[in-house]
Amino acid sequence: MDSTDGNDTNGDTPAAATDNGTALCDQTAPSTSATEAIALSARQPDQLRLVVSGFQKFMNAKEVTKILAQGKIDYESLKRAVSTTVAVLRFASVEQREKAATDLVKICVKGRPLRTMVPKPEERRIFHQQDHEQCGSKRKGKLNAPREPDGKRGREGSVEGGGDTLMEESVKTLADVVTPFLSLPYMEQLQQKERDIAVECVQKTFREIKKSYADKNKQLKRAYQHGEGGSDSQPRHVRAPNWAWGGRYAKETFVVEPIVPSPCLEGYRNKCEFTVGRDQEGRPTVGFRMGAFRNGVMQVGGLEEGCVLLDALTQRVVAALQAFIRRRGALPVYDQITHEGVWRYVTVRTSSRTKQCLVCVCAAIEKQGADWAREQAALVDYLTATTPVGMEGEASTPGEASTPGEASTPGEASTPGEASTPGEAVEGESREVNSFSTTSGPSVSMLHAPSEKETSSNKGDSVVAPHGAWTGVTSLFLAPYEGLSNPSADEPLIHLWGSPYLEEELLGLRFRISPQAFFQVNTAGAEVLYQKVIDESLGRGGKKGDGAAEAPRLILDVCCGTGTIGICAAKQLEGRVQAGREIAEDPPGTSTQQDNIAALKGQQADVATSLVLGIEICESAVEDAVENARQNRVGCAAFLCSRAEDILLSVLREKPVSSVSVSPPLPASTGNNATTPVSGGRSGHHVAEEKLAGLSAEVRAALQAVLVDQNSASAGSKTLVAAIVDPPRSGLHADCLRALRNCRHIQRLVYVSCNPSKSLPRDAVALCGPPSQRLKGEAFRPVKAIPVDMFPHTSHCEVVMVFERGDVEIVSENSVQGPDQGEVQGEQRESVTSQVKTET
Numbered sequence: 001m002d003s004t005d006g007n008d009t010n011g012d013t014p015a016a017a018t019d020n021g022t023a024l025c026d027q028t029a030p031s032t033s034a035t036e037a038i039a040l041s042a043r044q045p046d047q048l049r050l051v052v053s054g055f056q057k058f059m060n061a062k063e064v065t066k067i068l069a070q071g072k073i074d075y076e077s078l079k080r081a082v083s084t085t086v087a088v089l090r091f092a093s094v095e096q097r098e099k100a101a102t103d104l105v106k107i108c109v110k111g112r113p114l115r116t117m118v119p120k121p122e123e124r125r126i127f128h129q130q131d132h133e134q135c136g137s138k139r140k141g142k143l144n145a146p147r148e149p150d151g152k153r154g155r156e157g158s159v160e161g162g163g164d165t166l167m168e169e170s171v172k173t174l175a176d177v178v179t180p181f182l183s184l185p186y187m188e189q190l191q192q193k194e195r196d197i198a199v200e201c202v203q204k205t206f207r208e209i210k211k212s213y214a215d216k217n218k219q220l221k222r223a224y225q226h227g228e229g230g231s232d233s234q235p236r237h238v239r240a241p242n243w244a245w246g247g248r249y250a251k252e253t254f255v256v257e258p259i260v261p262s263p264c265l266e267g268y269r270n271k272c273e274f275t276v277g278r279d280q281e282g283r284p285t286v287g288f289r290m291g292a293f294r295n296g297v298m299q300v301g302g303l304e305e306g307c308v309l310l311d312a313l314t315q316r317v318v319a320a321l322q323a324f325i326r327r328r329g330a331l332p333v334y335d336q337i338t339h340e341g342v343w344r345y346v347t348v349r350t351s352s353r354t355k356q357c358l359v360c361v362c363a364a365i366e367k368q369g370a371d372w373a374r375e376q377a378a379l380v381d382y383l384t385a386t387t388p389v390g391m392e393g394e395a396s397t398p399g400e401a402s403t404p405g406e407a408s409t410p411g412e413a414s415t416p417g418e419a420s421t422p423g424e425a426v427e428g429e430s431r432e433v434n435s436f437s438t439t440s441g442p443s444v445s446m447l448h449a450p451s452e453k454e455t456s457s458n459k460g461d462s463v464v465a466p467h468g469a470w471t472g473v474t475s476l477f478l479a480p481y482e483g484l485s486n487p488s489a490d491e492p493l494i495h496l497w498g499s500p501y502l503e504e505e506l507l508g509l510r511f512r513i514s515p516q517a518f519f520q521v522n523t524a525g526a527e528v529l530y531q532k533v534i535d536e537s538l539g540r541g542g543k544k545g546d547g548a549a550e551a552p553r554l555i556l557d558v559c560c561g562t563g564t565i566g567i568c569a570a571k572q573l574e575g576r577v578q579a580g581r582e583i584a585e586d587p588p589g590t591s592t593q594q595d596n597i598a599a600l601k602g603q604q605a606d607v608a609t610s611l612v613l614g615i616e617i618c619e620s621a622v623e624d625a626v627e628n629a630r631q632n633r634v635g636c637a638a639f640l641c642s643r644a645e646d647i648l649l650s651v652l653r654e655k656p657v658s659s660v661s662v663s664p665p666l667p668a669s670t671g672n673n674a675t676t677p678v679s680g681g682r683s684g685h686h687v688a689e690e691k692l693a694g695l696s697a698e699v700r701a702a703l704q705a706v707l708v709d710q711n712s713a714s715a716g717s718k719t720l721v722a723a724i725v726d727p728p729r730s731g732l733h734a735d736c737l738r739a740l741r742n743c744r745h746i747q748r749l750v751y752v753s754c755n756p757s758k759s760l761p762r763d764a765v766a767l768c769g770p771p772s773q774r775l776k777g778e779a780f781r782p783v784k785a786i787p788v789d790m791f792p793h794t795s796h797c798e799v800v801m802v803f804e805r806g807d808v809e810i811v812s813e814n815s816v817q818g819p820d821q822g823e824v825q826g827e828q829r830e831s832v833t834s835q836v837k838t839e840t
């Protein structure tokens with residue numbers, strides 16, 4: 001749904017509504033005009049096509065074309081599904097197709113005859129079972145099951161996808177696709193997740209760390225055998241720390257807390273991406289793809305039977321949009337095979353506390369000209385009218401050509417106010433809408449216009465678009481997109497109507513969220529998650545994580561999104577330290593801020609506070625974060641827009657930022673996320689320096705106070721820096737990990753992972769494994785894991801893992817013993833950082 005995985009993307013921002021990968025490339029331009037082609041495809045979507053399998057996966061369209069030419073196959077156009085054995089041919093007539101079908105099976109590729117299949121209209125699949133199996137569903141761990149929403153687009157995560165066999169896919173329902181755990185009682189879901197986390201995350205993390213020491217020793221031994229041991233009489237050896245051996249040592253130093261349940265089990269998703277396609281009957285539909293496009297599944301399942309994860313507002317908007325694209329004269333939906341048509345995806349974001357709703361429609365509009373202008377105006381009128389608007393017309397099925405230009409605006413079709421729901425205007429639609437229900441609550445009733453009370457409760461005190469649209473929409477965006485593959489998260493958006501962002505409340509604070517900015521998809525769950533993260537990072541998490549009860553001077557929020565975690569942490573810290581003081585009454589940016597800066601410089605002992613420094617790649621999220629800190633009166637917060645890996649080393653080095661010389665501003669083209677090297681010959685390092693130099697003097701002074709001035713006095717005892725990292729599904733970049741490990745002021749690191757079975761164990765190795773040329777800092781050790789269930793009814797689970805600095809010991813090879821075999825002799829231990837010389 002999101003993404004996250006994101007992404008990940010988003011991450012985080014994995015486009016949920018998208019299809020996971022299989023691209024089709026056009027080899028021959030269709031001879032018909034675009035409009036004719038759309039009409040043709042709508043009339044006879046599958047009658048003129050043939051799916052041909054048996055090519056080799058690496059063959060590109062050119063090579064396939066050559067084989068077809070040698071076999072004298074006549075066809076109109078060819079699409080090649082990348083990395084599969086399949087190509088889809090389109091023919092001018094059924095006769096031409098039939099002749100080709102006879103001839104194609106006579107062609108052999110690598111000794112095997114090609115196979116053909118007419119795609120079934122009701123399934124609209126493009127692959128054979130065998131081809132699908134060749135694609136291979138790599139369903140290894142349950143935590144990696146590809147089907148569920150994960151909150152990170154990547155990375156943010158997709159509700160769709162799937163990698164099961166076609167046989168399995170054919171019996172899937174929407175609930176199977178979206179909520180595979182739904183049939184389990186919630187307690188059992190939690191137990192299952194706990195078991196999965198214990199094995200696939202915790203045990204794996206320890207195993208990988210231990211293995212990294214073994215690998216390092218093999219490397220050292222090899223180097224010694226190649227004469228690189230200098231005067232050493234035997235190979236050097238890095239001993240894995242005791243805790244990494246598992247058993248009682250690990251038990252004593254590491255704790256897995258019981259899984260934290262989601263406070264909300266239904267309707268919890270505040271963001272969802274929907275595919276616009278055709279359902280089993282060929283009707284334009286807004287919903288979820290019923291399997292992976294790469295597996296040939298084209299069918300989109302509508303929400304008529306409800307979706308337990310979605311709130312009523314989201315379902316109402318989806319129903320309204322579906323009615324809109326099904327109206328007579330609507331522009332056609334996008335076809336992923338022909339790459340023709342208009343409507344592609346819809347993202348709906350809602351805020352559970354403020355009841356706002358941001359909609360972003362993705363459409364291929366380039367070829368539509370004036371037709372799109374009319375359609376867009378109609379869409380805005382329809383979604384934002386204050387009274388319910390009915391839709392005239394029946395669904396445009398594939399057999400029914402929908403002529404662009406014929407579209408009458410919703411207002412023309414039925415005067416606003418005359419029809420009370422989209423369904424009432426038309427019998428067919430009425431059936432659709434009236435059967436629209438959800439197990440989570442409101443069904444038909446949610447299609448009413450918002451009541452007086454609802455409308456007024458939506459009126460926030462800050463700048464918000466006019467509430468009161470009958471659909472509940474408060475912001476509307478368009479993402480024009482013509483590309484063949486999935487749009488990336490940072491495609492430009494056009495603001496069509498309403499507020500330019502959404503607002504949500506979290507832990508008593510209010511946050512604005514731009515359409516492209518990440519926000520946790522389960523708001524109530526995010527509060528629980530954040531509180532855990534904050535408690536751990538501020539050293540008040542209790543058992544096995546209480547080594548640093550002192551408040552940090554710098555809260556580093558890496559991958560901070562709209563600044564939520566850092567701002568909440570700073571606010572709570574202020575509350576704790578300045579107890580009784582009415583911070584909210586302070587005029588913004590005045591005394592509190594000055595006090596904070598003074599405190600950070602150590603000039604004012606009784607007002608201790610922390611500098612929040614957030615780093616985030618998404619520009620609009622950073623703008624949100626700055627505004628969120630201001631609105632919530634967090635006195636000392638700064639946010640840098642950059643890839644964390646490009647800037648973290650510069651941020652954490654122990655050298656005054658102010659000493660950096662600033663060169664002229666970047667050319668516009670390099671943007672904020674410039675990588676190394678950038679145009680003009682400046683390195684990524686210089687870009688990072690410039691960004692740092694762009695911080696306010698106060699913030700730079702505060703950074704210096706923490707990282708530079710305090711060096712000699714504080715080392716060791718004080719927790720100067722609390723590092724919180726919340727990366728997309730892909731995890732942290734190696735340079736990020738290096739900067740974190742090598743910064744000695746970071747005594748505690750709180751890692752929030754939405755991919756606990758993959759990227760977390762991998763990143764833990766860099767944080768906790770043996771030192772190297774790049775990773776010179778003392779190794780961390782994992783002290784605690786807290787699974788937090790943010791995604792009920794799916795297999796996904798978030799994990800907070802806490803790391804603290806720990807000792808690594810070196811002994812000579814002969815004296816190595818496992819922790820259960822007795823203690824290693826003290827005199828043979830040495831500090832790794834001082835002793836390991838033989839590095840690669």
Ligand SMILES: C[S@@+](CC[C@H](N)C(=O)[O-])C[C@H]1O[C@@H](n2cnc3c(N)ncnc32)[C@H](O)[C@@H]1O
Nearest residue numbers: 518519559560561616617618643644726727728
């Ligand atoms: C899982 S989200 C967490 C956001 C935030 N902590 C929150 O809870 O709302 C990951 C964030 O990392 C950002 N991101 C992805 N890659 C990044 C990178 N290389 N450097 C900095 N930020 C990145 C994404 O834009 C996204 O906002």
